[in-house]
Amino acid sequence: MLSDYEPVSVMEMIVSHTSGAESRPPTVPSWVPPLSKSLGEPVVRCTRVKKEYKIAGREDTVVALKEINLNEGSEFYPIHRGEFVMIRGPSGGGKTTLLNQLGTIDKPTTGTIELFGNIIDSQSRDTYLSRLRLEKIGFVFQTFNLLATLSAFENVELPMTILGRRTPKECRQRALKLLEMVGLQDRVMHLPSELSGGEQQRVTIARALANEPELLLLDEPTGDLDTRNTVDIMDLILKINREQHTTCVMVTHNPDVECYADRILYVSDGQFQKQAINVMQNPLDYNSYISFLNIRDQGANPL
Numbered sequence: 576m577l578s579d580y581e582p583v584s585v586m587e588m589i590v591s592h593t594s595g596a597e598s599r600p601p602t603v604p605s606w607v608p609p610l611s612k613s614l615g616e617p618v619v620r621c622t623r624v625k626k627e628y629k630i631a632g633r634e635d636t637v638v639a640l641k642e643i644n645l646n647e648g649s650e651f652y653p654i655h656r657g658e659f660v661m662i663r664g665p666s667g668g669g670k671t672t673l674l675n676q677l678g679t680i681d682k683p684t685t686g687t688i689e690l691f692g693n694i695i696d697s698q699s700r701d702t703y704l705s706r707l708r709l710e711k712i713g714f715v716f717q718t719f720n721l722l723a724t725l726s727a728f729e730n731v732e733l734p735m736t737i738l739g740r741r742t743p744k745e746c747r748q749r750a751l752k753l754l755e756m757v758g759l760q761d762r763v764m765h766l767p768s769e770l771s772g773g774e775q776q777r778v779t780i781a782r783a784l785a786n787e788p789e790l791l792l793l794d795e796p797t798g799d800l801d802t803r804n805t806v807d808i809m810d811l812i813l814k815i816n817r818e819q820h821t822t823c824v825m826v827t828h829n830p831d832v833e834c835y836a837d838r839i840l841y842v843s844d845g846q847f848q849k850q851a852i853n854v855m856q857n858p859l860d861y862n863s864y865i866s867f868l869n870i871r872d873q874g875a876n877p878l
């Protein structure tokens with residue numbers, strides 16, 4: 576579906592730079608510095624990462640990622656500490672496969688991923704990957720994935736108990752603090768089924784932050800939410816990104832939330848097709864966001 580990543584989005588109207596293999600002007604340097612805010616050092620790199628899936632009962636494979644690069648030698652530069660990157664592109668293009676590689680849920684068939692100095696390749700052991708995941712990465716999915724029989728509080732406390740770096744008292748205190756941070760101090764003992772969709776996603780975010788991850792991976796976190804909750808959740812993610820300098824990588828189909836990212840990577844046919852860098856710096860409040868979308872829908876450039 577071309578419309579999924581062709582220049583129709585909010586970001587495309589406010590973007591300062593796009594690049595694509597076929598159209599890159601010769602003046603664009605191979606390494607483009609992030610423009611939107613002061614970022615830290617490079618923390619995530621991909622070097623010739625290829626992912627092939629074997630299909631049961633068949634000889635051929637599905638190539639979901641075709642030797643992608645996210646490093647200094649490529650026009651798609653590494654992800655920097657504190658950067659907010661979105662991944663967009665058509666269905667089947669390889670977005671979730673890429674997120675799974677960055678999240679150590681899956682290993683590349685060939686090539687290497689570097690995550691905060693840790694190298695991942697086809698030989699990486701599952702115990703090494705799961706430890707990395709527990710210590711460094713927080714996940715937020717579209718479908719919340721909360722444990723149904725545990726309260727909001729217990730869901731947030733659980734990853735800290737598993738990691739075992741805090742005393743039980745510290746785990747409890749931190750779980751309460753995180754639930755307060757996401758605005759759920761009055762819903763602490765509620766089960767997931769007793770919470771709205773937006774509230775459940777807040778619990779998921781609090782849980783993802785429990786072990787102070789360096790990388791927050793989000794797969795369509797607003798996919799099941801209405802516009803009001805989408806804005807609230809995006810504001811919360813942005814706050815975490817800005818205030819705690821947590822590096823965020825988010826897959827989305829929604830062009831209307833692109834304005835929250837520092838950089839958008841467009842993935843199609845298993846490759847990065849282009850990237851856009853946001854120079855607009857202003858998170859939008861709900862009312863300006865809605866009028867922004869209305870203006871956009873009327874076909875006028877809001878700027």
Ligand SMILES: Nc1ncnc2c1ncn2[C@@H]1O[C@H](COP(=O)(O)OP(=O)(O)OP(=O)(O)O)[C@@H](O)[C@H]1O
Pocket residue numbers: 628629630637638639664665666667668669670671672673
């Ligand atoms: N476990 C698997 N086994 C075989 N093929 C797979 C597997 N997972 C994904 N694929 C294939 O790899 C390609 C990329 O899939 P992926 O889920 O990464 O795309 P996507 O961009 O996230 O799509 P969507 O937006 O629909 O979620 C697709 O052709 C898909 O059919």
